[in-house]
Amino acid sequence: DGGITQSPKYLFRKEGQNVTLSCEQNLNHDAMYWYRQDPGQGLRLIYYSQIVNDFQKGDIAEGYSVSREKKESFPLTVTSAQKNPTAFYLCASSIGGLEVYEQFFGPGTRLTVL
Amino acid sequence: AQSVTQLGSHVSVSEGALVLLRCNYSSSVPPYLFWYVQYPNQGLQLLLKYTTGATLVKGINGFEAEFKKSETSFHLTKPSAHMSDAAEYFCAVRTHDKVIFGPGTSLSVIP
Numbered sequence: 001d002g003g004i005t006q007s008p009k010y011l012f013r014k015e016g017q018n019v020t021l022s023c024e025q026n027l028n029h030d031a032m033y034w035y036r037q038d039p040g041q042g043l044r045l046i047y048y049s050q051i052v053n054d055f056q057k058g059d060i061a062e063g064y065s066v067s068r069e070k071k072e073s074f075p076l077t078v079t080s081a082q083k084n085p086t087a088f089y090l091c092a093s094s095i096g097g098l099e100v101y102e103q104f105f106g107p108g109t110r111l112t113v114l
Numbered sequence: 115a116q117s118v119t120q121l122g123s124h125v126s127v128s129e130g131a132l133v134l135l136r137c138n139y140s141s142s143v144p145p146y147l148f149w150y151v152q153y154p155n156q157g158l159q160l161l162l163k164y165t166t167g168a169t170l171v172k173g174i175n176g177f178e179a180e181f182k183k184s185e186t187s188f189h190l191t192k193p194s195a196h197m198s199d200a201a202e203y204f205c206a207v208r209t210h211d212k213v214i215f216g217p218g219t220s221l222s223v224i225p
Contacts, residue, residue: 004157006157033212035215040123040217040218041217042204042215042216042217042218043158043204043215045212048211048212058212088155090157092157092158101146102148102160102163103158103160103213104160105157105158105159106157107156108155108156108157
């Protein structure tokens with residue numbers, strides 16, 4: 001079955017540590033996205049990538065970094081510079097190109113900083 | 115700039131009653147509009163979308179939405195609520211290269 005997988009489902013981190021969230025898709029989609037979700041704030045875009053080896057900052061990129069070395073993978077690193085990283089993180093993908101079609105979402109990773 | 119507003123962060127309906135979730139948007143390009151549903155601790159699932167053509171769009175689970183350009187609205191409806199409809203609902207509008215989501219409406223269904 002085609003879809004998007006995110007791992008781990010739950011992640012705990014100590015303050016000052018970097019942590020990487022995994023996102024893999026087998027939908028053959030060009031575009032991939034990372035969102036952060038906080039209670040009552042909806043989804044906020046962190047980074048997105050329309051094509052391999054290229055990505056753009058979203059609305060809240062500070063304290064995060066990404067890479068897009070393969071079409072299927074778009075890992076997100078939450079760095080120690082992110083002041084309030086505890087949140088639910090969602091990865092998504094879409095066909096991409098100039099037209100944005102619907103996005104397909106992974107199940108999410110809940111990150112808690114201890 | 116594109117934006118999405120959803121009136122009512124929380125809506126409660128009785129089981130069997132009409133569901134109406136409101137969405138208004140602003141867009142400088144012809145809008146593509148989406149409704150997504152999110153169940154607790156899960157990702158988002160597409161309910162329906164409007165791109166072009168018929169303004170009344172039917173989606174999964176008995177939901178539908180109507181695109182009204184004059185009102186810049188895309189309200190989501192379902193004639194009869196079911197307990198399984200309790201979830202968070204997000205309206206979204208596409209820009210040139212990404213999608214902007216509204217803040218979400220939490221739907222509760224009262225037995």
